[in-house]
Amino acid sequence: MTTQNLLVELFVEELPPKALKKLGEAFAQQIYASLSDQWLISMPGTMAQDPDQADPPAMDVFASPRRLGVLIRSVLLKAPDTQKLVKLMPVTVGLDAAGQATSALLKKLQALGADLTDPVAAVAALRRAPDGKVEALFYDSLVTGATLDAGLQKALEEAIAKLPIPKVMSYQLETDCELPGWSSVNFVRPAHGLVALRGSTVVPVKVLGLKAGNSTQGHRFEAKVSPVVIADADSYAATLEQDGAVIAGFEQRRFAIVQQLAQAAERLGPSYRVLMDEALLDEVTGLVERPNVLVCAFDAQFLDVPQECLILTMKANQKYFPLLDAAGKLTNQFLVVSNISPLDASAVIGGNERVVRPRLADAKFFFDQDRKKTLASRVEGLSKVVYHNKLGTQGERTERVQSIASAIARQLADAGVADAFDGNADNAAMLAKADLLTDMVGEFPELQGIMGGYYARHDGLREDIAFAIEDHYKPRFAGDELPRNTTGLVVALADKLETLVGMFGIGNVPTGDKDPYALRRHALGVIRMLVEKELPLDLNGLLACAFEEPRWGTAFKAGTDLGAAAPSVYQKFDAARPLADFIFDRLAGSLREQGYSAQEVDAVLALQPQRLGDIPKRLAAVRAFAALPEAPALAAANKRISNILKKAPDVDPHVSEVLLTEPAELALFAAMQSLAPLANAQFEALDYTASLQTLAALRAPVDAFFDSVLVNAEQLDLRLNRQGLLKSLHSAMNRVADLARLAA
Incomplete structure (x- = not known):
């Protein structure tokens, strides 16, 4: 069948820039998926003659401030007809005792569109095949393939209905309606044009009150012609760029912006570096149709304000790209991405410089005003700021x-x-x-902590205290740096533990993908600090000091006894055990993301080691042990021992040498007496790899023991002694990890 490329473009008013990339991808993918499901897209043909030349992508996605579009390759005018085998009913239901069709069967065939001119022939053509325990009748029908007109209509309607629209607008139609102004539609922005071309032929589809054509609109001010006529689907992007002054592809436009930003910085000098924020790049790409980067400047006096404030106001409020010097310090020059390219850009540059000045002046004013009061004088005011209705004020926190x-x-x-x-x-x-009570943080909440560090230095406090105030929110996100000193680590740990304990204590725990208080991020922050800084702190001890904090007052309800084996703190609060499990669950996920296998992670975390900083060493030891030839047999033996001990949980690990009668158990006992002290010493020295490798020498005596010794002997004292021997072995071998988890 002949295939041609299909172009679909929906021309609308300015789309939300932060959502544009997502909207464009969703629009294109949904149309492609719908046409593919209807078999209207042909599979790729033969490979190109050049073996190094890859096939073109199945589709090109277009998304600019005023359009969503997609170019889909190899689209059929009509999908092929397909044979479909439809199960009708059991033979005993469809045919009577004489083998004639029942009324139920005839009604079913009629509903499926079968030719019943000759009912006997129609029934004879049915297939019989087993269906479970009975024989059933099947109808072999020919399903007519969808036409592109109908298929694209369905695809467009589905794509529009399923768009991840941040906020829907309702507007009235003005054209192509019997009663203009009385019919309304809902969409992200009012739509004004629809293009649907297969090759050079218009596909007659309608959506949002629009009929498909072959023309669109270009740049509001710089298009050479209006409307821009698209000759065929393949020439869309080139025609729109040449005649309409629009780069239709989101990624192509973003790449052009990155290139122009780098070139502008290079023209200023080799020491200049653009602060390219990925989110800002995406947003600016969603704001311009044809980018033009210009260099602007602000008064150098504003550089006395902390550069984080200036950078944030330029990025958040004005969508500008700050320029840094070789030392990473902010300069008084910045880059703006304009949507127009006048011959004389001075008016555009001057306008942007005038606009940014009051923003920077506000930042300077806030900074100057905030420094008139010390941080210490603001602490009392935190008692008037509500933190949570069940957990009190920020002052109490x-x-x-x-x-x-x-x-x-x-x-x-x-x-x-x-x-x-x-x-x-x-x-x-x-x-x-x-x-939190300063004007600067009130205007820019993202600067909390950062401004506290600046104001602490202004108040004459020590540098390590200023660093701790600035760093106590860290890590703020995945991959963020950790606090720079011990004081910062302590305060950051305390802050995150207070949040975790408080929220778990009142029952505000994450569910599914909902985590309004970012407790998963807080847990990962605690984990990273304990692991990466190798802090000599026990997790249970940290949770104990947080849960036993008397200032929780009556926020928590007393819990029930969670088990005699648990630390006393777990008997006080229902939330402590779930919080510990939550942290270990976050740790397990993090370790798997780092490349450790599920078996390795399960083996180590099954013991819930309290020093999280030791866990990487334990994992390395387990990985090295698993590579030994003795590992599979010892892992299987540990699993077997675990199953035996489950039936004798209270057995005494003490071993009486007098009761060791079999040569194999004597040999195992002797090997343990020789190897266990060395392995224990290596464990205490935190040389976990050496400890497990030492214990690997037990493979031969362990195998011999299970081959020739009956553990559950009829004689009680022998049985208990052998169980005690196995319990001693189990304890010695599973200090680093639960080796049974490595068994296949």
Whole structure:
């Protein structure tokens, strides 16, 4: 069948720039998927003559501020007819005792459009085939393939209905209606044009009150002609760029912006670097149809304001790209992506410079005003700011963070970490939230913490306290850097633990993909700090100091006893055990994303090791052990031992050498006496790899034991002694990880 490329374009008013990329992809993918499901897209043909030349993509996506479009290759005018085997009913239902069709069968055939001119022949043509325990009748029907006209109509309607529209507009139709102004439609923005071309032929479809044609509109001010006539589907992008002054492809336009930004910085000098924010690039790409990058400048006096403030106001409010020098410091020049390309750009440059000045002046004013009050003087005002209706004010929250930070600092000091308990963590925790009451953070909430660091330095506080205030929100996102010093780590841990404990304590836990308080991110932050900084802190100890914080008041309800084996803190609050499990679950996911296998992660985390900083060493040890030839047999033996001990959970691990009667159990006991002390010493020295490799030598005596010794002997003292021997072996071999999890 002959195929040609199909172009579809919906011309609308300016689309929301932040959503444009997503809208364009969804529009194109939905149309492609619908046509493919209707068999209107042919599979790719033969490969190109050049083996190094790949086949073109199945479709090209177009998305500009005023259009959504797609070019789909190899589209058929009509889908091929297909044979479809339809199950009718059991033979006993469709045919009577004489083999004649029942009324139920005839009605079913009539509904399917079968030719019943000769009912006997129609029934004879049916297929019989087993269907489970009965024999059924099947009708072999010919399904007529969809035409492109009908198929594209369906695809367009489905694509529009399923678009991820941020906010729908309702507007009245003005043309092509019997009663203009009385019919209305809902869409993301009012639509004004529809193009549907297969090759050079218009496909007669309608949508949103529009009839398909072969013309569209170009740039509002710079198009050479209006309307822009598209000769055929393949020439769409080139025609629109040449005659309409529009780069239709989102990625092509974004690439052009990146190139122009880099070239503009290079023209200024080799020391200039553009701060290219990916989200800002996407948004600006959604704002312009043909980009033109211009260099602008602001008064150098504004550089006295923290550069984070200036950068944020330029990016968030004006969509400008700041320029940094070789040292990473902000310069007073910036780049703007214009949507017009006048011969004399001075008016455009001047306009942007005038617009940015009051924004920067506001930032300078906020900064100057905020420094008139110290951070310490603002702390009292936090008691008037509600944090959560069940957890009190920001002032109460600050007191809890301060208390938890002090407890963590004491734990670190007891573990030998120098300068951990010097009072800095307590002071930093007290001041950490004070910048929430500043004008700058009120205008730019993204700067909380950052501004606190600047104001702390202005107040004459020590640099490590300023760093801690600035860093206590870190890591803010995946891949973000961690706090720079011990004080910052302590306050950041306390802040995240306070949030986790508080929210779990009142039952606000993440469900599905809903996590309004970012508890998953907070948990990952705690994990990263404990693991990457190898902090000598036990997870249970951290949760205990957070849950036992007396300033929770009556926020938590007393829990039930969760088991005698659990630490006492778990008996106080229902939330403690679920929170610990939540953290280990986040840790497991993070480790798998880092490339560790599910078996390796399960083996290590099954023991729930409390020093999370040791986990990478344990994983490395497990991976090295799994590579040993002895590993499969020992893993299987551990699984077998675990099953035996489940039936004897209270067995004493003590072994009486007098009761060891079999040569194989004597040999195993002797091997354990020789190897276990060395493996334990290596474990205590945190050399987990060496510890497991030492224990790998137990394979031969373990195999011999299970080959020739009956563990569950009839004689009670022998049975208990052998179970005790296995329990001692199990304890020795599973200090690093649960090796049974490695068994196939």
